[in-house]
Amino acid sequence: MIRNRAISFLISLSLLTSTLSLLSRAQWQSASNVESFSHNKNQLSVQSGNATLHVNILAEDLIRVRLATNGVFPPDMSWAVVKKEWQAPQVNVTDSQKEIIVATNELSLIINKQPLRLKFTDKAGNIINEDEPTKGMSWNESEVRVWKKMPLDEYYYGFGEKAGRFNRRWTHISMWNSDIPAYDADTDPIYQTHPFFYGVNKGKAYGIFFDNTYWSSFDMGKENRSQYSFGAEAGEINYYFFYGPSPKKILSRYTELVGRMPLPPRWSLGYQQCRWSYPTETRVREIAKGFRDRRIPCDVIYLDIDYMDGYRIFTWNKKNFPNPKKMIDDLTKDGFKIAVIVDPGIKADTTYHAFKSGNAQDVFVKYPDGKPFIGKVWPGECAFPDFTKERARKWWGDNFSTLIESGIRGWWNDMNEPSVFDVPTKTIDLDVIHDDSGLKTGHTKNHNIYGMQMTRATYDGVKRLLPAERPFVLTRASYAGGHRYSSAWTGDNTSTWRDLEMSVPMLLNLSISGQPFVGADIGGFIGYPSGELFARWLQLGVFTPLMRAHSVINEKNKEPWEYGDEFTNINRETINLRYTLLPYIYNVMYQASVTGMPAMRPMMFEYPEDGNFTWNDEQFMFGDDLLIAPVLTPSTTERNVRLPEGFWYDYWTGQKYKGGNDIKVDAPLNRIPVFVKAGAIIPTQQVVQSTNQSPIDPLTFTVYPTKLQSTRTYYEDDGISFEYEKGKYFRRTISQWNSSQAITLTLSKVEGSYTPPGRMLAV
Ligand code: MIG
Numbered sequence: 001m002i003r004n005r006a007i008s009f010l011i012s013l014s015l016l017t018s019t020l021s022l023l024s025r026a027q028w029q030s031a032s033n034v035e036s037f038s039h040n041k042n043q044l045s046v047q048s049g050n051a052t053l054h055v056n057i058l059a060e061d062l063i064r065v066r067l068a069t070n071g072v073f074p075p076d077m078s079w080a081v082v083k084k085e086w087q088a089p090q091v092n093v094t095d096s097q098k099e100i101i102v103a104t105n106e107l108s109l110i111i112n113k114q115p116l117r118l119k120f121t122d123k124a125g126n127i128i129n130e131d132e133p134t135k136g137m138s139w140n141e142s143e144v145r146v147w148k149k150m151p152l153d154e155y156y157y158g159f160g161e162k163a164g165r166f167n168r169r170w171t172h173i174s175m176w177n178s179d180i181p182a183y184d185a186d187t188d189p190i191y192q193t194h195p196f197f198y199g200v201n202k203g204k205a206y207g208i209f210f211d212n213t214y215w216s217s218f219d220m221g222k223e224n225r226s227q228y229s230f231g232a233e234a235g236e237i238n239y240y241f242f243y244g245p246s247p248k249k250i251l252s253r254y255t256e257l258v259g260r261m262p263l264p265p266r267w268s269l270g271y272q273q274c275r276w277s278y279p280t281e282t283r284v285r286e287i288a289k290g291f292r293d294r295r296i297p298c299d300v301i302y303l304d305i306d307y308m309d310g311y312r313i314f315t316w317n318k319k320n321f322p323n324p325k326k327m328i329d330d331l332t333k334d335g336f337k338i339a340v341i342v343d344p345g346i347k348a349d350t351t352y353h354a355f356k357s358g359n360a361q362d363v364f365v366k367y368p369d370g371k372p373f374i375g376k377v378w379p380g381e382c383a384f385p386d387f388t389k390e391r392a393r394k395w396w397g398d399n400f401s402t403l404i405e406s407g408i409r410g411w412w413n414d415m416n417e418p419s420v421f422d423v424p425t426k427t428i429d430l431d432v433i434h435d436d437s438g439l440k441t442g443h444t445k446n447h448n449i450y451g452m453q454m455t456r457a458t459y460d461g462v463k464r465l466l467p468a469e470r471p472f473v474l475t476r477a478s479y480a481g482g483h484r485y486s487s488a489w490t491g492d493n494t495s496t497w498r499d500l501e502m503s504v505p506m507l508l509n510l511s512i513s514g515q516p517f518v519g520a521d522i523g524g525f526i527g528y529p530s531g532e533l534f535a536r537w538l539q540l541g542v543f544t545p546l547m548r549a550h551s552v553i554n555e556k557n558k559e560p561w562e563y564g565d566e567f568t569n570i571n572r573e574t575i576n577l578r579y580t581l582l583p584y585i586y587n588v589m590y591q592a593s594v595t596g597m598p599a600m601r602p603m604m605f606e607y608p609e610d611g612n613f614t615w616n617d618e619q620f621m622f623g624d625d626l627l628i629a630p631v632l633t634p635s636t637t638e639r640n641v642r643l644p645e646g647f648w649y650d651y652w653t654g655q656k657y658k659g660g661n662d663i664k665v666d667a668p669l670n671r672i673p674v675f676v677k678a679g680a681i682i683p684t685q686q687v688v689q690s691t692n693q694s695p696i697d698p699l700t701f702t703v704y705p706t707k708l709q710s711t712r713t714y715y716e717d718d719g720i721s722f723e724y725e726k727g728k729y730f731r732r733t734i735s736q737w738n739s740s741q742a743i744t745l746t747l748s749k750v751e752g753s754y755t756p757p758g759r760m761l762a763v
Contacts, residue, residue, distance in 0.1 A: 028145075030138040031067070031116040037100060042088035044102060047071075048116040053137075058086040060106040061244075062253055065118065067237040069139045074236065077437060078211050079449045080481035082259040107243045120206065120241060128206050128243060129199060132227045137237055144212075145231025146239070154201040155614055156220045156228070157247075157604065160194025160480070160513040161490055163187050166505035166602060166617030168197070170225075174217040177448050177477045179419035179426065181492035182526050185502060191417060191491045192478045193448040194513040195230070196254060198247055203609035207242035207250040209257070213448045213479065234444065247512065247605045248597060254514055255596030258481035261516050263593040266719030267337050267691045268410070268472040268487070269585055270299025271575050272548035273559065274339075274521075277304035280320040281327045284338075287559065288331050292689060294561055296572045297579045299690045300410055300548075301331070303340045311379035312347050314354055314399045316406075328407030335690030339410020339472070340403060344418050344454055345382030348374055354399055358383065363392035365432050365443075373432045375420035384418060384428055387453030388446050389435035396454070397461015404465050411458050413475040413486065416451035451477025455486035468721050474546070480514065487517035487546050495524030500537050501632040505617035507544055511598035512605050516589070518598075519546025526552050531563030532634060532669065535570050539672035540630040542578045543622045545589060545599045570670045576687045583683035583699060583716070588623035590715045599623055607644045616642065625680035625704075625712075626651070629665065629673040639667050647678035649704050679710030681734050691719065698760035703736050705743055711735040717754050730754045 032049040039045075046053040052071045056064040066073070092103045100111040107128075110119040116137070119130035131137065132147035139145070156168040164171065164185040175193040183190050195210040197218065208230070210216065216232035223229075230239075240257065242250040273291070278284045284301060291298040309315040316324050328338050346354050346364070358364055364383040365373050374381050386392045400411075420427050427447060434446040455475045462471040473486040482488070490506050493499040503520035510518050522541045523534045538560065541547040551558040560571035578585075588599045601621040603613035619629040619641055627648065629641040643659035650657070650665070651674035657663060665673045676682060681703050685696035701714075717729040729752035737744040745763065 028135070028138045028140045030135050034100070034111065034113040034116050037095075037111075039093050042086075042091055044093065044100070044111075046100070046111060046116065051116075053116065055102060055109060055111070057089060057091045057102065057104060058240075059253065060089045060104040061242060061249065062086075062257070063102075063107065063109055063120075063241045065237070065239050065241060067137050067144075069144065069237075075439060077439070079213065079452060079479060080209075080211055080258045082481070082484070083257050109241075120243070122243070122245075128204070129241070132229075135227075135229075138231075139237075142234040143231060144235065144237045145229055146210075146237060147227055147229040150221045150226055150228045151201055154199050156197050156199055157602065158194070158197035158207075158509055158513045159218065160196070160478075160515070161190060161192040161488070161506060161510045163190060163502060163506060165615075166508055166604075167615050168220050168509075170221050172217065172219050172222040174215065175448060176215045177417035177451060179415065179417050179476075179491075182494050183491070185498075191476050192451075192482075192488065192510075194478075194480045194510070194515070196480055196513050198250060198512070200247065200604065200608060200614075203611070204245035205247045205250055205608060206244060207240075207247075207254060209240040209242070209254060209480065211238050211240065211480070212236060213446070214444055215447075245608075247608055251512060251514070251596050251598075251605075258514055259484040260596045261483045261589075261593050263470065263590060263724065264487065264517060265470040265472055266582070266586055267299045269545065269582060269589065270547075270691045271297055271578060272300035272302070272339075272546070273298055274302035274548055274550040275304065275558065276551065276553040277306035278302070279306040281322065281324075284327065284331070288334060288336055290559060290561060292334060294568065294572065295689065296560055296568075297575050297687065297689045298336065300337050300339055302410070302412060302548075302550075303338065305341055305343070305378055307340060310347065311343070312349070312352050312354065313342050313345075314402060315352075324406040332407055335692050337409040337472075338407065339412050339474070340408050341412040341414050342458070343377060343415040344384055344387075344450075345375070345377035345379060345415065345420075346385065347379035348381045348383050349379075355383065357399075358385065358395060361391060361395050363389065363395045365428060365434060367429070368431065368433055373428055375428065376422040377415060377420060385454075385457075386434050387450060387457050388437060390437075392435070393453065393457035393460065396457040397464060400458070400461050401465055404462065409469070409472065411462060411471065411473045413451065413455050413458055413473060416454045416475060416477040417447075418450050418477070449479045451475055452479040452482040452485070455482060456484075459485035470720060470722065478515070483515040483517065487519075488515055489518070489546060489548065490520045492525045492552075493521055495527035495529040495533065497533060497632065497634055499524055500533065500540065501618075503540070504620065504630065504632070507600050508602045508605075508617060508620055511600040512602060514596065516592035516596075516598035516600075517545045518600070519544040519548055521548065521550035523549050523551065523558050525550050526555075528556055529558065530634075531567040534558065534560075534563060535567055535574070535669065536631050536672075538571055538574045540628075540632075542574060542581070542672065543600070543620075543626070543628045543630070543674075545585070547578055573670060574672075579687050579691075580684050581682075582691065583685050583696065583714075584623065584626075586719070587683065587713075587715050591623065603642070603644070610644050612642055625677045625682060627675040627677070629667075629675070631667045631672065637666065637668055638664055639673065641665055641673060641675070643675065647706065648675040649678065650674075651676050676704050678704055679706035679736070680704040681710070681712040681714075681736065683714055694757055696757075696759060698762045700762040701734065703743060703745065703763060705736065705738055707738065709735055709737045716756050717752075724752075724754070727752055728754045730756050
């Protein structure tokens with residue numbers, strides 16, 4: 001049943017973009033009247049017809065809602081949630097004929113009894129969010145759906161990686177990880193699933209995380225202008241309701257629930273160069289030399305699928321890479337790290353070691369009758385590891401040993417939606433069985449977490465084999481919480497101005513969905529950018545945590561020096577800017593790993609009360625202190641910027657502006673407009689050719705004066721190991737005190753036991 005529905009959905013997806021009419025499909029029924037309820041500490045159990053509702057109050061601002069339509073809850077498991085034990089807050093429950101009220105110090109849930117409908121209010125009784133009265137929580141056979149009222153001036157953000165604009169009101173969104181090259185603004189779904197969103201109404205925000213891995217959809221007022229809804233083709237109504245009112249508070253809670261990004265190695269924040277492919281050792285060495293000869297900094301070079309022997313993962317093409325270890329040793333000495341692509345498909349070739357050991361250890365997915373699933377990808381016919389099985393993840397991880405011994409340090413996980421060429425649904429057949437941690441369920445349940453579990457196997461495996469270093473993993477597909485294992489890029493974009501522009505809202509929504517380590521292929525993957533487009537894209541790339549240029553196969557060269565001398569110079573300056581700002585960028589990523597606040601922040605997210613940013617996705621904050629206004633259109637030498645309240649300094653000229661205004665700024669070809677918030681203390685270093693060039697001398701702190709005083713924290717560690725977890729870091733706060741005569745700086749005591757390399761400090 002489910003299978004047919006999912007297939008027909010996928011086919012309709014590829015044929016038309018209009019939305020399915022959810023109500024007309026069949027026999028929906030909604031929750032009926034409340035008959036009884038019981039209450040135990042922070043859990044409420046409500047009976048309504050055959051359905052049972054569980055309400056769990058996890059924190060003052062976090063309530064979990066779970067409905068078993070037939071009264072029987074399946075095992076409570078989640079791939080996303082890591083925090084399962086919560087310190088129950090003080091909860092007051094009051095019962096009346098009409099309703100049950102569950103109240104914490106910040107939030108109340110009002111359960112209407114006839115019929116069962118939910119309403120969330122703040123402490124003062126203002127409605128934050130409520131079920132749509134006629135439908136509320138509903139189901140139809142295996143399908144489940146929640147309908148909510150949609151207030152006139154409420155706007156929606158998040159949903160992870162979605163093409164199109166930032167504000168998602170009036171859009172229909174679905175979640176089914178899909179490999180769709182050259183997607184455009186209307187293409188949906190694409191590679192990742194993050195069923196998490198914010199509703200923001202006059203600066204006040206709530207969040208909803210619908211933790212259901214089946215094919216799901218979110219209709220944010222496209223079908224009906226006064227309602228929105230979310231649901232899935234199967235599985236549970238299982239959502240977490242967060243109350244802010246600030247979006248930052250919600251993201252902090254959300255990342256407490258699903259975990260935060262581990263601190264990445266510093267080198268992964270350098271410039272990264274990729275293409276499909278640098279196919280031989282000679283070409284890889286030539287590229288490396290190309291950077292060093294031209295004094296263009298670079299930290300990472302990628303090997304795409306052609307480094308392998310017939311696309312067999314964990315092997316080398318011996319003809320084109322006769323001595324990988326020697327090549328990588330030499331490049332490592334020259335300051336490069338080498339990253340390789342790994343795809344999930346294991347060539348079904350009985351002479352291939354990974355296929356043999358995989359079969360011996362029973363790690364591949366199979367049909368219910370025990371027949372292995374075989375699908376075509378790059379190597380031809382392939383078996384697919386079942387990453388939902390612990391043994392398979394261990395097997396996968398162990399296979400990295402030879403690549404690690406060769407010196408490979410970056411792990412690019414591609415094709416992990418998973419994408420399969422010769423199956424009508426373009427993925428693993430839907431009735432194939434996954435282990436699902438012992439639950440043994442079909443692909444429909446496991447599809448959306450396949451890529452995430454692949455990155456988990458990769459991250460854990462590499463960390464096991466190389467415990468002294470932080471793994472760097474990059475992925476195309478993922479699910480909520482996947483940032484615990486991997487950074488993410490936005491797949492196969494095109495070399496157009498439209499895609500440059502669209503990358504900003506995509507990366508912003510992904511960032512506020514818990515994934516801070518993101519980037520788009522600089523220059524565009526498919527097609528050939530003009531020198532101008534490449535230069536502008538690279539400038540934006542300075543302010544995307546993952547700064548990686550890439551290109552499709554059979555396209556002209558796109559390295560930063562391929563567009564003539566004028567552009568080579570501009571591109572060098574741009575990459576130099578990235579390296580100058582690395583201490584700041586590293587601090588921003590450190591903050592993300594500790595608090596969950598991403599590097600790239602929508603203006604709305606940082607300034608929710610400022611009504612000017614509801615739709616704004618053409619500028620953004622990078623960390624707490626930099627406002628970035630990238631140039632996203634051709635032949636442009638100036639642009640508008642909306643400055644929030646307060647004072648701002650032009651990064652380039654030092655000119656001071658009063659905020660709360662639109663300003664027009666110069667944006668010559670060689671420069672991206674950047675503004676610094678008054679009060680900032682920005683750490684920078686001199687330009688290096690790669691991050692392993694040290695010491696970073698001098699380390700400069702630029703103080704941006706503000707009224708009275710401000711404080712910032714500076715963090716540093718060895719940039720590579722996990723020693724910081726044991727206290728080996730250097731952290732210090734710096735404060736500026738302003739009077740009419742002078743600015744006084746004070747430094748706090750040093751925290752942590754790490755001693756940075758000797759260097760000059762400059763202010
Ligand atoms: O079917 O490995 O998105 O970055 O270069 C294409 C070749 C497979 C898709 C990735 C792209 C990569 C390409 N891959």
